[in-house]
């Protein structure tokens with residue numbers, strides 16, 4: 021299920037209205053609201069065409085003048101991105117990730133495509149990762165933009181190359197699971213290990229974003245050669261897909277929530293119209309999809325579509341909103357791998 025143009029234009033009106041209300045206390049309201057709405061239209065159009073190519077056409081975008089964009093020399097990337105199309109919720113695909121072992125990739129949702137893979141890591145391997153994170157020392161997880169209070173956790177970053185030394189053929193496992201070229205796995209961001217204590221949570225968000233923050237028509241960071249301003253004003257993170265693995269069973273709570281997965285257009289707009297809907301402390305159990313943490317289980321989903329013609333990253337999948345519900349008892353550990361777009 022894709023977001024249709026009528027969904028987009030309705031969304032445009034909803035967000036435009038929210039912004040109009042938001043700035044109505046300041047002077048020069050009309051001009052600002054017109055400008056804001058045109059920015060919103062640009063933001064949406066940024067996610068409509070292929071993000072990296074089309075953004076170069078936004079020559080009137082002030083923010084872009086601060087950035088030096090990489091030019092794509094070839095229309096098709098050397099390693100086209102793969103998009104594993106889901107066909108039916110509950111469908112189980114047998115896959116070979118490790119020699120002599122069969123894994124099961126189960127479809128949990130279609131929009132966004134969400135898959136669950138039990139025993140992606142063994143309990144010995146999850147213990148190794150937790151040990152490494154504790155030795156590195158975790159620090160409070162940070163957010164881009166104005167996400168104050170929307171996340172309570174600690175994290176540490178580690179490259180997959182380093183983890184490969186302790187965990188046999190880890191890169192290969194991710195490569196086979198995602199069906200992406202090894203190039204993407206080896207050029208991914210550092211992996212993020214996250215620990216939530218009891219009471220920890222992460223309100224819903226897009227891993228590729230920020231969509232809800234004051235609108236900037238920004239290119240994806242991975243197509244920016246350098247920034248002459250700070251990163252947040254220069255570009256935004258565009259992450260094609262997320263592979264998250266639970267490193268322990270949680271005694272109570274700590275589910276991963278996809279509140280609007282596979283919902284209809286009306287529910288989507290209702291959700292987007294109020295930022296308070298993102299609060300999982302109050303809204304966790306209203307979610308259309310909840311995944312319970314289990315040691316070694318991987319959950320994989322797409323934040324963007326892939327354009328079949330070009331093999332490049334396509335639209336943001338609006339329904340990929342997700343987050344971590346409050347840990348009610350015990351602690352919760354996860355490790356994230358994000359796959360970026362590269363030309």
Ligand SMILES: O=C(O)CCC(=O)C(=O)O
Pocket residue numbers: 214222227264274275276277342343344345354356
């Ligand atoms: O904790 C979870 O279940 C979700 C974590 C998440 O969304 C993230 O780290 O980006």
Ligand SMILES: [Fe+2]
Pocket residue numbers: 225226227342343
């Ligand atoms: Fe996330």
